[in-house]
Amino acid sequence: MAKPREKILEIKELKRHFKVDRKNVLKAVDGLTFDIYKGETFGLVGESGCGKSTAGRTIMGLYQATDGEVSFKGASVHAKKSKKQLKEITRSMQMIFQDPYASLNPRMTVKDIIAEGIDIHGLAKTKRERDDRVIELLETVGLNAEHANRYPHEFSGGQRQRIGIARALAVDPDFIVADEPISALDVSIQAQVVNLLKKLQKERGLTYLFIAHDLSMVKHISDRVGVMYLGNMVEISTSNDLYEEPLHPYTQALLSAIPMADPQVERTRERIILEGDVPSPINPPSGCPFRTRCPMAMEICSKAEPQFIEHKKDHWVACHLYGDKR
Ligand code: SF4
Numbered sequence: 001m002a003k004p005r006e007k008i009l010e011i012k013e014l015k016r017h018f019k020v021d022r023k024n025v026l027k028a029v030d031g032l033t034f035d036i037y038k039g040e041t042f043g044l045v046g047e048s049g050c051g052k053s054t055a056g057r058t059i060m061g062l063y064q065a066t067d068g069e070v071s072f073k074g075a076s077v078h079a080k081k082s083k084k085q086l087k088e089i090t091r092s093m094q095m096i097f098q099d100p101y102a103s104l105n106p107r108m109t110v111k112d113i114i115a116e117g118i119d120i121h122g123l124a125k126t127k128r129e130r131d132d133r134v135i136e137l138l139e140t141v142g143l144n145a146e147h148a149n150r151y152p153h154e155f156s157g158g159q160r161q162r163i164g165i166a167r168a169l170a171v172d173p174d175f176i177v178a179d180e181p182i183s184a185l186d187v188s189i190q191a192q193v194v195n196l197l198k199k200l201q202k203e204r205g206l207t208y209l210f211i212a213h214d215l216s217m218v219k220h221i222s223d224r225v226g227v228m229y230l231g232n233m234v235e236i237s238t239s240n241d242l243y244e245e246p247l248h249p250y251t252q253a254l255l256s257a258i259p260m261a262d263p264q265v266e267r268t269r270e271r272i273i274l275e276g277d278v279p280s281p282i283n284p285p286s287g288c289p290f291r292t293r294c295p296m297a298m299e300i301c302s303k304a305e306p307q308f309i310e311h312k313k314d315h316w317v318a319c320h321l322y323g324d325k326r
Contacts, residue, residue: 008175008207009036009059014068016051016058024282028054030231031068033308036175041201041208043218043239045254046228047278052211055228056177059209060093072175091121094168098180100160104152110163111148114138117171137166141196158189165196169204177209182217194221215251216258219243224314227251230289231281233308237315247317249296250274288320296321 016029028051036042044052057063059070061077070077072093081089094117097103104113114134117123124130135145141162152160161181168176178197182190198221200206212218218225219239226236227250235248246252253272260269274293279285285292291301300320308318 005037005040007035008038008073009209010069010071011035011059012069014055014058014070015066016054016063017066020282027231027281027284029058030281030284032228032233034226034233034236036207036209037223038174038207039201039205040223041210041221043222043225044209044211044228045215045218045225046213048213049278049281050228051231051281052213052228053179056095056179056209056211060095060177061089062095087121091117091171092174094171094173094176096161096164096168096176096178096181099184100157100164101152103164104160104167106152109149109151110138110143110155113152113163114166114170117167121171123171133170134166137170140169140200141166156189157185158192161185161189161193162196165193165200169200172204173206175207175209177211179211180213181210183213190217197221214258215243215254227254230278230284232289232318233316234290234319235315235317241315245315247311247315247322248290248319249294249321250290253295288318 012033014029014032015027018026018028020026030051032055044055046052054063058065059077065078072089075085075089077089111131111134114137115130118130118133124133134148138144138147143159143162143166152163155163181197182193185193197208201208210218210221215225222239224236224238225242227234227248229250235242235246235251242251243255246255253274256270256272272295276293279292285302287300287302287304288294288306291297294301298320304320306318306320307323308316309323311317311322
């Protein structure tokens with residue numbers, strides 16, 4: 001019998017709203033519910049502005065939740081904590097950013113950037129131990145000891161992302177939020193960074209939340225994928241199932257936009273072009289948030305918000321086409 005999957009993160013009805021002015025509230029994340037299992041990569045996908053980065057930061061505890069709950073290894077991320085508990089949670093959960101250049105202090109050497117977490121968490125007893133650890137981390141991510149005393153501007157984009165990964169690994173985390181870690185890189189470098197992340201996951205048993213704006217990027221790394229639209233999760237499935245049988249009209253449109261390797265298939269396949277722009281999260285549509293752009297919209301779609309249902313095993317969708325409201 002297969003071993004039951006162990007949940008490392010449980011996210012329930014998570015909301016993160018921002019007050020814009022006296023009257024308006026921007027609902028960046030508006031009720032996300034999903035779990036992340038130990039050792040898996042959960043890909044979180046959606047167009048820019050859909051709330052996925054805000055969701056990642058709120059899950060990490062970098063933003064307070066407006067409502068809802070995130071629990072990491074059974075403990076609430078947002079509840080009040082002792083200094084010791086806070087330190088442990090910030091050690092266990094790390095982040096890799098989209099723009100490694102902007103996230104690396106230009107005035108610090110690579111050694112000091114990587115060792116920051118080691119210092120904060122007191123993970124090296126001597127300077128020698130600290131230096132050895134930094135060199136080991138540089139080698140782990142495909143760099144070497146000679147790079148330790150250089151500054152971020154001396155590196156290429158791909159190398160800088162490797163430095164960002166080494167910095168995240170320095171405190172030996174269990175869970176990493178990778179926020180568009182390859183979007184700013186050349187296509188030729190993207191696969192190298194994805195392969196490095198996969199290798200590290202295997203060696204260290206890491207769990208990833210991998211955020212991306214297009215489905216082709218998460219395909220090769222994710223075990224499961226969640227698709228977000230306007231602060232809501234519209235579909236969650238295993239990676240294979242999502243690519244083979246997307247249920248939600250929005251996922252279908254996103255997938256139809258990915259170019260195919262086979263030129264014959266590429267020429268004959270049907271593209272779903274979405275009309276209009278993503279509505280403002282300050283004033284989202286009534287009912288289904290996707291209804292203003294959905295080619296399948298029905299009368300019920302403006303009246304009732306679709307429930308997130310498990311249409312088939314491990315494949316969840318929020319759409320009136322599935323369920324009994326038709
Ligand atoms: Fe389209 Fe209606 Fe489904 Fe929303 S609920 S995705 S509008 S069919």
